Amino acid sequence: MVKRKSPANPEAIAGWKYEEKVTEIEKIIAQIEAGELGLEEVFEQFATAIEYLRQCESFLQQRQQQVDLLIETLQDET
Template sequence: MVKRKNASNPDSETNWNYETKVAEIEAIIARIESGELELEAVFDQFANAVEYLRQCETFLQQRQQQVDLLIETLIDE
């Protein structure tokens, strides 16, 4: 089972990468859909995918806040 990191701040992981996490989620989905995993492994993989999705959502929300701040700064100038 893959260790789960705190989803509240993906940037706290030095090697965290959005595209890598998306690829991992896609790989998990492919493994689950293949039907080759035992039921317990399916649940473990699903839990990992959910955690990665949360990390991605947090990352995107943080970036959206940064963009909003930049736009607000441009408008104020």
């Protein structure tokens, strides 16, 4: 199995949107739970969902760092 690396900046991918990735993950989970996929496709879709989750986690970590920096800046100003 080839391990994919999440991009350092998910938004660098043209058209990347957090909410859309979450929706895609939810669709994949629903398909797997419904038993709509063959075994090989289950593994492929599962790998796709994991990649999307990694992208979302990276996005959220970047946003958390931005918030932390803003809070630090505000505290320094007071």
